Amino acid sequence: xxxxxxxxxxxxxxxxxxxxEVGHEVTLIEKNPYLGGMVARMNRYxxxxxxxxxxxxxxxxxxxxNKRIRVYTLAEVERISGRAGDLExxxxxxxxxxxxxxxxxxxxxxxxxxDVTIRLNPRHVNEKCTACGQCAEACSLEIPNELNYGMxxxxxxxxxxxMAFPMRYxxxxxxxxxxxxxxxxxxxxxxxIDLSMQPKRLEIQVDSIVWATGWxxxxxxxxxxxxxxxYPNVITNVMxxxxxxxxxxxGGRIARPSDGKAALSVAFVQCAGSRDTNHLPYCSxxxxxxxxxxxxxxxxxxxxxxxxxxxxxxxxxxxxEEFYAKVKNxxxxxxxxxxxxxxxxxxxxxxxxxxxxxxxSGERVRVRVDLAVLATGMAPTPLKSQMPMEVRxxxxxxxxxxxxxxxxxxxxxxxxxxxxxxxxxxATAAALKAIQSGARK
Ligand SMILES: Cc1cc2nc3c(=O)[nH]c(=O)nc-3n(C[C@H](O)[C@H](O)[C@H](O)COP(=O)(O)OP(=O)(O)OC[C@H]3O[C@@H](n4cnc5c(N)ncnc54)[C@H](O)[C@@H]3O)c2cc1C
Numbered sequence: 001x002x003x004x005x006x007x008x009x010x011x012x013x014x015x016x017x018x019x020x021e022v023g024h025e026v027t028l029i030e031k032n033p034y035l036g037g038m039v040a041r042m043n044r045y046x047x048x049x050x051x052x053x054x055x056x057x058x059x060x061x062x063x064x065x066n067k068r069i070r071v072y073t074l075a076e077v078e079r080i081s082g083r084a085g086d087l088e089x090x091x092x093x094x095x096x097x098x099x100x101x102x103x104x105x106x107x108x109x110x111x112x113x114x115d116v117t118i119r120l121n122p123r124h125v126n127e128k129c130t131a132c133g134q135c136a137e138a139c140s141l142e143i144p145n146e147l148n149y150g151m152x153x154x155x156x157x158x159x160x161x162x163m164a165f166p167m168r169y170x171x172x173x174x175x176x177x178x179x180x181x182x183x184x185x186x187x188x189x190x191x192x193i194d195l196s197m198q199p200k201r202l203e204i205q206v207d208s209i210v211w212a213t214g215w216x217x218x219x220x221x222x223x224x225x226x227x228x229x230x231y232p233n234v235i236t237n238v239m240x241x242x243x244x245x246x247x248x249x250x251g252g253r254i255a256r257p258s259d260g261k262a263a264l265s266v267a268f269v270q271c272a273g274s275r276d277t278n279h280l281p282y283c284s285x286x287x288x289x290x291x292x293x294x295x296x297x298x299x300x301x302x303x304x305x306x307x308x309x310x311x312x313x314x315x316x317x318x319x320x321e322e323f324y325a326k327v328k329n330x331x332x333x334x335x336x337x338x339x340x341x342x343x344x345x346x347x348x349x350x351x352x353x354x355x356x357x358x359x360x361s362g363e364r365v366r367v368r369v370d371l372a373v374l375a376t377g378m379a380p381t382p383l384k385s386q387m388p389m390e391v392r393x394x395x396x397x398x399x400x401x402x403x404x405x406x407x408x409x410x411x412x413x414x415x416x417x418x419x420x421x422x423x424x425x426x427a428t429a430a431a432l433k434a435i436q437s438g439a440r441k
Contacts, residue, residue: 009037011412012212014427029075122197124171129192138187152249207438215413263371270311272374284377284417378417
């Protein structure tokens, strides 16, 4: 069986290793220059609060040990043709159009594999790279650091992060044609820099596809009343993960973007754009726990820090309830039931001022803090740019869960917002489905 996995986040990585470890061939493609997806950008993850390297490293080792997995980074699907699911439908004629019509419809044989064209974008650094960093030393051009949501800059010759897989530098396309590019190439003692690399196409045939292209943070600039993008000390929850991370823009020190001072009083604004018909009508299921987790970052970092969490409902299901109770019992943490109406800014201090109604006491609350964190939800990835074919989506724009007639199995947050544990469980199940789909031929 040959299976393609699209998306190298935790869902895609899990599906890939599960498929390969039962003896099937896997091609895993990822559009970024590194694997790990959003998990690689976390500081720690609940419920255990371990660093992301914890789970990812084990999986990277499983990938390295397994010759059946081929990994391509900077890679995207350009075209898919053929339909793997036809045979399954033909076996149930009562529920499906007649066989002749099916074959004619699809212009081919019912048990054809899927033909996939993959675009490989140039990294301009080949496998001889030892990650010594001499190219970055020689490079003067700086670009916004996407890993850190643009909160700092990196050299245009960069290692995505120190645990990156593959452990290989990459040249940003903006460096090409500049003197910097030549300086990088000259500085490399291993002839690892190849400025002539061009995009390539890879044509493969597979029996089924696991689609794991994940989620994206909701665009907080659309929340006019909350000041993101206007006030520097209003950030989002994903930015908070990077601020707290030892490999983040401040080396893990949770500081105000405006002046670099330690953030000692912090407000979390739950459901920022979530459960709101003007934005994301659904609950992303992880934002409450993400804010509770981020509260522990602050409280551990500075014993004098104070946290205020404004919420509609706190959702901490199952055993996560204990974690919620632990954070709630901290006397420096105050939870206020009430949706934040607006955030303004004191222009003299650049302190965000958060206004809400405490619906338990009925009082209007106005608090000035060092930093406000918007707990924005998980939005679907724009499928039109992800999938080179028409697919069904649910009412919220997430990919429909059952595409099995196409031979494609969506998994993880491309299907719905979920935490890592659920994504991993689903990925394991999708791996089996993808294998079964091929085995039915
Ligand atoms: C603030 C915040 C904190 C969180 N903290 C936790 C936590 O502590 N614990 C927890 O369990 N969960 C947490 N989560 C949820 C967690 O981030 C998700 O469960 C996890 O990212 C799901 O992984 P995924 O692989 O499905 O998606 P992603 O992590 O989004 O990975 C998808 C991958 O696909 C790639 N991709 C996208 N499009 C393409 C394409 N066209 N071609 C190729 N590749 C593509 C992406 O680059 C990415 O690498 C948090 C979420 C938020 C918002």
